[in-house]
Amino acid sequence: MVPLNVYVNAASVAVGAYVLYFTLKFLLVHRRRSLVKQKHGCLPAPKLYQKDPFLGTDLVLQNRNAGREHRFLDLLKARHDKGGLTYTTDTYFRRTINTCDPDLIRNVLAFQFNDFGMGPLRQRSAAPLLGQGIFTTDHETWSQQRALIRPSFYRARVTNLSIYKKHVDRLIAIIREENCKTDLQPLFVRLTLDTNSEYLFGESVGLLSDQPLKHVTNFYRALNYAGEATIQRLRLGNLMWFHHDREFKRCCAIVHEFAQQFVDKALDFRRRETLVSPDEKDVASGERQKYLFIDELAKATDNPTRLRDHIVNMLLAADTTPGLLSFAFYMLSRNEVLWEKLRNHVLEHYCEPLTYEALMNMTYLRHFIQECLRLFPPIATNSRVAHKDTVLPVGGGPDGKSPLFIAKHNVVTYSTYVMHRRKDLFGEDADEFRPERWEKLLPGWEYLPFNGGPRMCPGQKLAMTETSYTIARILTTFSSIESLDNSEWQEKITLSLKLKNGIQCHLIS
Incomplete structure (x- = not known):
């Protein structure tokens, strides 16, 4: 029998070797990074004060409480007012560089695009809902998905307004059925899901129909809940594993079950494609005369x-x-003055049926939408994770003008909400809603409602066209609008920014 002390000695040697290996590795990495910082003249970004300097428990609790109280964006703005354009935080072994500096954001999203990505944390947080989709993947997988999606948003398809007309007609009919006193926000959600599902998949989900099917309304509610819970998981960061929400899992399952009808449709299309000759495919293609995302998706995979x-x-x-x-x-x-000015401008250029060219002539409408996107950007905060050690040309030092070293796995979080309200970029009235400012402003990297760089939103033109068309139709249908809720707006952050209280209003014919 081998004496016990032999096992103890062997274990001690193994532990010692393990510790020595990682100590040497740490020292070598530290030395290499020090040389890189020295070579590029890097300076650290200011660090936000933390009561818990090691784990940042106070910051995590602040984030959670602010989210629950619907004031998370105000918290971010207050932190930047205190910490500057760029500052760092440390929460549970994760260093985050927080910024509202357009020069730094431009390098992360465009100039040094390959150095950054979504990262494993986002993938794990969103995977129960989004799986391995375009919003969670990186590298070649993302590139393939992007190439697959891009043709869906060609200008010729996006500017065909016929698909919007019938759904906006139905929206207006519902508003009238409700005596013109309604909450517009859930109606707008139903409208865009109906429009975009028909646009991409060839058939509407029918949320605006007289009696939407029960499984459709269940999907609608589940999608909303799952999106909000995904954001909560992201805010928890490395503590995401403490997010135990059975309702979240149930809602993800409902969304996936609903999507199955389109999966079946895609697989059916793929089977039919394999059974027809090339000549028959050409004839069928000519008869269809439109690109459907779901058809092209079926050609790419049968998984x-x-x-x-x-x-x-x-x-x-x-x-x-x-x-x-x-x-x-x-x-x-x-x-009321804003309504009258915008309505008169729209009526001046309106035609029946409304055309894309007429929409493009409504310059004040475009400026109005740009101002909405500035003060209330759809994706109010976003982030990227460093794939490797890298150096950004700005962000370091007390003034943020020196090079900044970013270590592998560090997170860069940027807030368009805060950046869009910077007075040094948009004037002393940056907190005010004033569409006229866009008569002279030429937006650059300080204005990113649809992100920037290679991951810029491919559906930007679709969103702008659908928004312009819907606003123009409602403005020409109703003569005035009255708010039925005079409380200040509160944020509701799911996967995009919305209003917690909705839009309770009275539209007057």
Whole structure:
């Protein structure tokens, strides 16, 4: 029998070797990084004061409480007022560089695009809902998905207004059925899901129909809950594993089950494609005369899980437009002069049927929407994770002008909400809603409602066209609007920014 002390000695040697290995590795990495910082003249960004300097428990609790009280964006703005344009925080072994500096954001999103990505934390946080879709993946997987999606948003398709007309007709009919006193926000959610599902998949989900099917309304509610819970998981960061929410799991399952009908449709299309000759395919293509995302998706893969992930991600992509429409009518319902000015401008260029060219001539409408996007950006905060050690040309030092070293796995979080309200970029009246400012402003990297760089939103033109068309139609249908809720707006952050209280209003014919 081998004496016990032999095992103890062997274990001690193994532990000692393990410790020595990681100590040497740490020292070598530290030395290499020090040389890189010295070479580029890097300075650290200011660090936000933390009561818990090691784990940042106080910051995590602040984030959680602010989220529950619907004031998370105000908390971010207050932190930047205190910490500057760029500052760092440390929470549970994760260093985050927080910024509202357009020069730093431009480097992360564009100039040094390959150095950053979504990262494993976002993938784990959103995976129960989004799987391996375009909003969670990186590198070659993302590139392939992006190439697959891009043709869906060609200008010729986006500017065809016929698809919007019937759904906006139905929206207006519902408003009248409710005696013109209604909450517009859920109607806008239903509108965009109906429009975008028909646009991408060839058939509407029918949320605006007289009697939407029960499984459709269940999907609608589940999608909203799952999106909000996903944001909560992201805010928890490395503590995400403490997020135990059975309702979240149930809602993700409902969304996936709903998406299955489109998966089945895609697989059926793929089977039919394999049974016809090339000549028959040409004839069928000529008869269809339109690109459907779901058909092209079926050609790319027959994996049901991959198909489902793609479909759910594209359904979620429609989530930004109802928020934009809601904030537009929030502002219009609170300002009679603004309503009259915008309505008169729209009527001046309006034609029946409304055309894309007429919409493009409505310059004040475009400026109005730009101002909505500035004060209420759909994605109010976003982040990227460093794939490797890298150096950004700005962000370091007390003034943020020196190079900044970013270690592998560090997170860069940027807030368009805070950046869009900077007075040094948009004037002393940056907190005020004033569409006229866009008569002279030429937006650059300080204005990012649809993100920037290679991951810029491919559906930007679709969202702008649908928003412009919907606003123009409502403005020409109703003569005035009255707010039925005079409380200040409160944020509701799901996967995009919305209003907690909705838009309670009275539209007058």
